[in-house]
Amino acid sequence: MNDANTIDRREFFNWGIRGIGATAFASLLSRCSSARASSFGPAVFPNFEPRAKRAIHISLVGGMSHIDSYDHKPGLDKAHGKPLGSSEKPDIFFGKVGLLRKSDFQFKPRSQSGLWLSDMFPHIAGMADEITVIRSMTTDSANHTPALFFANSGFEFNGFPSVGSWASYGLGSDTESLPAFVVLSDGRGGPNGGASNWSSGFLPSQHQGVELRSGNTPVRDLFPAIEQPKGSDAAARAFLQKLNARHAARHGVDAMLSSRMRSYELAARMQLSVPEVSDINGEPEYIRRQYGMGESRTEDAGRRCLLARRLLERGVRFVQIYSGGPIGGSPRASWDAHENVQDNHSTEAGRIDKPIAGLLRDLKQRGMLDDTLVLFTTEFGRTPFAQSNANQVGPGRDHNKYAFSCWIAGGGVKSGYSYGQTDEIGWKTVENPVHWHDFHATVLHLMGIDHKKLTFYHNGIERRLTNVHGHVVSDIFV
């Protein structure tokens, strides 16, 4: 070890281009005594050539019905009005098992690939050749908040880092003047669990998702909350620099001191870059229209999808977009269609269909789709039987943790492809089940990360996004 090394090892500044290299690796080195750390070896991310450099994660809150959208079940049409016919008591939320109900939406083969998709998402259906649908998703919880936490972090509880935080931790950001992980919440409110969904958990705090809001201060505290004397910002900064320099001269240059000084330079850059990226007025009219802006129904999601593209263009690693606000209430502001799937899902899909299709098209036109992942997920699916009395076919469906659909586009996955299968009525996954751990392992893999190597020590365990599970679903790779 020599002097030059010590500066790297004492790297206090933890923002920007270096991910794990700057922080975790240093802390791992310092823990030479730890058996886990030493057997773990010097991990450098990416572990291999990444297929995708960045990702957008669209998270549907409340549980989208797969059998009405992405998982065509002719068997369910035939069984309409019949009982489920299983002696096993299903683990659902409300526990009311009505008769089987066919889809309220029409399915047909779409685009070149002929993927069977329903008319719930007509615009996305037009982009069917760009996506891989996974029809065999399963999860552990049929309860909203734990299920959403699970989809985000691989655990059902508060306090675990979300996918975006892990990506930030592993790969850092390609920009120093924007956070690596940005969150865009539904205009109707945050999802259940709120900011816990994009928490960095036990990872260092710079990996926390930063919520970008509309308005003059898109990032909290970007500008003075109370008006300050004119010109005082720049003057304060200049003064601060001199003060800190004198302090350093007196006490010796410590890494912690110099990294704090640097953080103020970057803060100043953020004050320029955040308003710049947030200002979408400069986007051409046709692009804005392509995202559904200018229409009341799609304005909110359209703006956020467009913002996501702009963020990624400028080097942000991971953007998360929520579709759906709080669970519960009437009318519902999420996908939780206990009362009526047709009404609820038509409304919710109507809000995001055009914006998401617009985003896919835009990314493709710009050549970004090749190395950008678009993830479209929901916390669980819905039951093939109605949520009603045992002898009725009600219009709503309950939660289904045994089977649901998600899709992935871009970033090295196959296009116009479907993976995995559910049973004849879409109740349970029967072929190639993909658990969240597998999904997460796959996403990390696409971004160049071996999910078993991306770890962080916390209270006794080298924690992973995938806990002790996870298989990469390489069948969906190009």
Added chain:
Amino acid sequence: MHLCGYRNHLLGLVLFLLESAAGVSLAAVNFDHKVAPLLIRHCLECHNSFDLKGKLDLSQREAAMKGGKHGSSVVAGKPGESLLWKKISEDEMPPDHPLGQAEKTLIRDWITGGAKWGSNADLDPFQLTTANRGGYDWWSLQPVKRPGQPRVTSQNWVVNPIDAFILAKLEKAQLKPSGPADPRALIRRLYFDLTGLPPTAEQVAAFINNPTDAAYRKVVDNLLGSPHYGERWGRHWLDLARFGESDGFERNNVRNNLWPYRDWIINTLNDDMPYDEFVRMQIAGDVLKPGDPAGQKAVGFLVAGLHNTVVGGSEFMKKTARQDELEEIVGTVGQTFIGLTVNCARCHNHKFDPIRQKEYYQLTSAIAGVYHGERNVSDPELGFQREALRKQVAVLSEKLAGIENHGREAALARRKQGDKPPKADPPKPLARWEFDTDLRDSLGEMHGMAKGSARVSGGALVVDGNASWVETKPTKEQLRAKTLEAWVELGDLNQKGGGVIGVQNLSGVQFDTIVFAERESRLWMAGSNGYARTQSFGALEENEADQNPVHVAIVYQEDGTITGYRNGVPYGKPYKTGMSKFPAGNSQIIFGMRHKGGGNNFLKGKIYRAQLYERALAPDEVAVSAGVESSFVGEQELAAALGQASRKRRKELKGQLAALIAREKELGIGSKMKVYTVAARGNPGEVRLLKRGSAMDEGDVVRPGAVAALRSLSSDFGIQPDAPDAERRKQLAHWLTDPENPLFTRVIVNRLWHYHFGTGIVETPNDFGFNGGRPSHPELLDWLASEFVANGRRLKAMHRLIVTSNTYRQATAPAKDGLAVDAENRLLWRKSPVRLDAESLRDAVLAVSGKLNPKMGGPGFRDVSITPNNGTTYYAPIYPKGDEYNRRTVYRFSPRGGRSAVLDTFDCPDPSTTAPRRGVTTTPLQALALLNNEFILNKAQAMADRVQALEKGRLDEQVKRVFLDAYQRLPDAEELLLAKRLAVQHGLVTLCRSLFNSNEFVILN
């Protein structure tokens, strides 16, 4: 390298064993000492009775000989035919890490020599530490041994033994400690460290003018005595307790009443309660001190974490949610108090530490009665009033007793002169056991049956205190009011908790027993389930019963009054609780045992005779039965003996007392406050191991217990699987705090070190297991642990020791050789500089702006908006004005997901899990928060306003005052010039804002 020293040491030991093994003769290949450790270290990881890789189990003699799916592994005398030898010799096993030549030879010789197995048929895979996991020999599990102070060259640097331990390692690494910090830096460090607040400029100046060791020590004592100490160190504790004031999960409802736990922590730390008591209170305060609000508040620890209130409809979901909740609690208890991640053994044996899955469920059984909830406890304010009333009652009672004693003496004097009190015949019991030659009931059918080594000898029932007792068949009559009585001689007076005679239901869950010294040493008490009918009689200590038999009786009245008697006279004072029914057919009489299923249950001594009455005896009846001359004076006799004036005075006093007692009782009813705490279920029933952790896959019943890896303690609590909650948690509290528990003391002294220096001697304060860090100074850790015990487990003594060491008082300046050899400063060649933690930063801004409201305690201030929205509660930062919001950050209402911009960016953890150490990051978001956040800007303005009012129109003085308040020093000439220019052009507020952002403000030297 130094940090790996411990491992090297272990490795050396292994090599030594192997070297000595290579030379021995075949016949003498000792399985226990040579072969077993090899198998444990290299084979049992996969080939054990659980994992059975290749269907091979090498942990059991039979199974090992039999072999796995590829055939027999060991053929005695024939290595060539033994698969074990083949795989090992060809380096196929162990995979990736073939054995060395000496080890191989050992195995071959062992097989050649007949493959004789050792003394135990089963090998314990946890016995030894391997390359992949810790065993019972793991360093942190070994007893604490107080090491001698090491020799050092620069002896004059050593002011206390801490310095010797630190210096010895530095000298070994050829490093020198840094010089002393300058007085200003030192005193600021000390203030922030001990109280979390900056000193005033005047306090700093006072020390700089007299920077002597004596003056420093005086400041230390002052700060340790300051109430701010508890606020500062209480905040550290709240990190561990994952103290959060909302439920988390979907609803994330507000917890309005958890703050009493926070206040209890702060006050108790200020009072310097011994740490073992501090911990017992947090585990079992409600059952150790029933009725004491402190106990109910303290156990808030157990339920300060997440609570899922939407668990779904199915049985699986409900059970799983409950298991998750238990894991959360068990995990926090294990990590906080003994630094073991026991929660990792929920689904399987711990992968890295010697903790079996069964032991995890033993621990869940110990807390199986713990549920989240609210309880009413006494309001402390009204508590003071009640206390005052009680004092008045005591004074009047004494006066009354004076009059009555006088009357009694007069009555007894009359008797001596011939006035005979009416003599009663001895009362007739329901059952009598003479224990002359047998265990028979001489009056009826309730004959005793001996258990354990209980026997009749020399005209008495002899029990040895070791699982020996006598019990009868079920009673034929219901017992309500009753009297228990026995003539007993104790084996010794220091025994605890044994029962003489009792009645219990057949399961032992409900009981009334005459018990010796369970709660108070050397005192008799009316033992009962969960102390439901137990209070102190407030009598004198027993000092005779080990030499002569004494007569002990307890009378249970229908109205719940319980009276004790010793040798025929009242034993202390009666009290009133409740009456318990013991139904016919389901109850029995027991002797020599408190109740079935209890811990510390058994009596050591002789019972000469015992009697049971199905009614409450009157005092004179007890006296007669005891065979003593009764000095009991009845009401009639007393009244007759008193003069008229005394009778009147007595009547008045009685009236006043009744009124006072009624008032006190009334206050007791009206004085309740709600506390979020353990809503205990008294009888949580049996707990079963859950296979693979699945809530629906139940295995065997486990008994309440703990971790077996601590060989100095029993992991079994000695109570039944269905023991009451109170019993379980009391045992857990005692197990954790047992003087023989080495982790208990090591973990807490390491935490103190961690907070004082920024890094612990073990850098993973919650994990002393295989995955955790190894101690940088193992001897120092043990010395501190033993010193802690010697100091009565008082935290303040340890703080004093640490902060007065030269190690702590070093300067922070970087040094080239130090950075080169030990950049992380684990050897402490300097004091590492400290970035203020989030709370200290906010508190410092409040303090120097002049706005700090020092109000302690009570509900937290809420600087978040609380928006319930369709079943979810959202919290968002707001910036209300007013003194209430200028309180210290420890009093901030802290919901989960209730983000505060400043606290958040400065690494204040969300209270989702226990946070034994905080991150220290530096990000532009921090800079933005400190530059632009509303709270910060408000305080900058307040500071500017205050200083401007103080030094009206005098700019030089204003600038100096701002520097003095923020930095506790004057600006130098250039700083003064720059600062004045800034203030003139952009206002004093801009200067204040800048100083809040400066390195000198945020980073401590």
